[in-house]
Amino acid sequence: MTPILPAGIRSLTFSLDETGTPFLILFAFLWTISALYAFATTPAGERARLFAYFVPSALGGVTVALAGDAISFYLCFALMAIPAWGLITHARTAEARRAGTIYLTLTAIGEALLLAALVIMAVEADSLALPVLAEAIGTSPLRDITVALLLASIGLKIGTLPASGVLPLSYTYTPAGAASALAGASAKVGALAMLRLLPAGVMPEEWSYAVMALGMATAFLAAILGTLTTTPRAVLGYSSASQMGLILVAAGVSLTSAEAAPLAYGAIVAFSLHHGLAKSALVLGDDVVSRLTGRARTAALAALALPALALVGAPLTSGFVAKYALKDAVHALHGTVPEAVYALLPWTAIGTAALMLRYFVLTRERTAETHVSPRVPVALWSLVLAAVALVVWMWPAHWNVHAIESALSLSSMWTALWPGLIAVAGWMALRYAPRGARRLNGIVPPGDVLLGLAAAVRAADRWLAGRSRSGGVTARGERADIAPALRATERSAVAWTAASTLFVLLVLLLVALSTR
């Protein structure tokens, strides 16, 4: 029997390996913190409703790092992604419901693409084990379609253009605790999928360049969308999409060059850890700030600077390490496109810095809601902040060595600083901007083009419904015309004699035919 046939529960294998370890630790930490946070901040009457979705989602979200074969990976992926709908729609408002529907639609599509890719990979490898899959697909004639399926599926998960709106949609309406897990851990499953499934060093250069270009485009455009959106959480969503675009650049590097692949993988892990922790801290931070007043509020606003600066990649923050790892990976490639990407990378930090400023302004404007004691939220948040400050620097791996070496060199500090300074200068300059420019504030609703797409689908549906309803009327009219006599005949046909007569006729027909 080939090992790719269903073998019941036995075909699910879980094991911890080198790739899975950082993700397991990240996911377990973030889901635990967010569970505690959600428990502390959700009113007792709503906890059951929230945790009915939270628990399966967390279960899938953590065990996905342990999944050792195609089927358990797909299972965990689905187990995390589908119940997350219940977290997004928890608020039970029309917007939340709409966000949930869009999220679930994209999730269903992403799952389908992933499943198709996994099936092809399993067939080509004649195995379900994840390490074998990526290797086998590299030499298969179905390589291109499979990689395309994988990239599309991962892209939907991490909010690559044109689906960047999925991340802000999934954070904006979700209760803070749950949102921090979605922000920190959920999209990182896409990063894990890159490491687990994408083949390394086998794709033609054009593929790699296209993916890198798409990643850069997402990094820039999502930042622009984010600065023009409405709520702190939505800003963070677009910032995630932008940062995940950078992860996609690293994935692009790994596709084409086997030598650069270890560096690219290091960058993906570094980015996942750094961004997962920092983004989680920012999502919680916005909620923590709204629970505080007076000096504590000011202190919390100040503490937000730590994860915010980390995202920008300021010196001595985790983002500095992650960006260093990414630059090293891109630098390992030669050619016009990688060199252009390398040159453009620091500029993405301007976008991030602008997003962080916007986030900060919006958070500062939030009115205080002080009905729950802030002690537990603040304690949990401090834990995440501590992790943001330390984990990426202290992680025993190859990808932070170079960054640690050059952490205190002035030139690298300057490289990390100037984009932020440009953003601050731009923000200052904005005060003198004409009124027309300021009106752009908040013109992007969380979800951008996806909302338009959803509206178009609804309109098409209404139009079709209107047409079929008018069709239905005529059909009913025709039915009414049927004479009662016919109906009586129908009724008598129900009688068993009719059935048996038909049966006898049929047998006679058969006999006639067979004795021909």
Place this chain on the structure above:
Amino acid sequence: MTAWLPMLIPAIAGIATFALGESRGRARNAVNLTAAAMSMALVARLVVHAYNGTVVASTIPMLPGLELGMSADLLGLLFAAVATVLWGVTLVYAIGYMDHAADRARFFGFFALCIAAANGVALADDPLSLFIFYEILSLTTYPLVVHTGTPEALAAGRKYLFYALGGGAALLVGVAWLATIAGQTPFTPGGALTTVSGRTAELRVIFALMVAGFGVKAALMPLHGWLPGAMVAPAPVSSLLHAVAVVKAGVFGIIRLVNELYGPDLATSLGVATPLAILAAVSIIVASVIALRQDDFKRRLAYSTIAQLSYITLGTALCSPLAAAGALAHLAHHAVMKITMFFTAGSVYETLHVKKVSQMPGLARRMPLTMASFAVAAFALAGIPPLVGFASKWMLGVGSTQGGSVWALLVYVSSGALALGYMVPILTSALREGDHAPARGAESDPRMLWPIVTVGVLTVVLGLTAGLPGSPVHWAMTAIAPSFGGWTP
């Protein structure tokens, strides 16, 4: 003689039910339940025999040169087992559902006769015997479809009868034509038409006629028109007959036709398999999209059934061993999932008169166990592991890819996404806050509730055990292997 019993026992139970009449309800229930238990035990015994390589078979001469044959092979037994086991479960459900209905003797009598006919289709040894039971199945279902006697039911019944008899006629012509050029052709794994040489044009036309005949019950588009209408029948009828026996008789016919009458090689070389596959693929996508837009609960399930039946047709038409086995396994898997859903539809209608998805808010609190079972079946249908639907979808996908038809894999996965699309709104609607107050006491008649929970649990258990010896997956692979001579899974 034993090979006839799976057909005869329900038939006798049906006749006894008629004889007992309307008033003796307890005796009627006892007769039917006993018959179901006996059939299950019998089928189980035949399965053990077949697994050990002994196929129990028997023929009776009808006319000179014309024999009716029954053969309890693994392929047929899979369908017979599905029909028989789910008959037992549905009986319990129907006794609860029809508690206050009229004409119960007629109902249960024809119900048993339908199962007899379905088992006849399952175990029939040659095209002619299969045709006869196939026609009996059409005729005995008609009274069930029109059971309520409302104008709507009668209109649906008439439509059903026209489609069924039209399909039957096409099948008959095909069977008779084949008999004139090939003589007796008992089903043989890998193909029974070895004696025919040349005559490719005729064989193509015969194949098309037979597909048209089976395609009506298999609801292959554009022959599906009767199915959504026939959902006016009482829920147990929709459940068993339109999710299990009738429609599965159609796809089972196609499985026999492709694998054991023409054989995968001949079907491929004649060029008839690919058009069938394309037709099935179109049916899958079109029916799934239509299902997205149905507000009527049972109609939505009906269109989902059309799509899922075409999973089986497509898997069979790909003529790749694993896809064919996946198709056969899906015959069993889909039956379990869809019967859970139709039971649910019946139960929410009978308990709360909810017929539409838009009337469901509050339902999850009002009928938690029912809706939880439904949710499990819905996710199984969408192919979420480790539930039962995933196992067959995986096999179908792997089989498609191995056979070089990546396009079919893409059809399967898109249909899985669409299934989420038409199933999840039912769940989200039920989860909303709404008019139905939380249940006090039992959520519904226990005779309806427990069958739902049973089949719901079965979708999990069969999923967790998929592939182990005796599971539908393993069974299907064993049954299909001889058709692809030498193939071992």
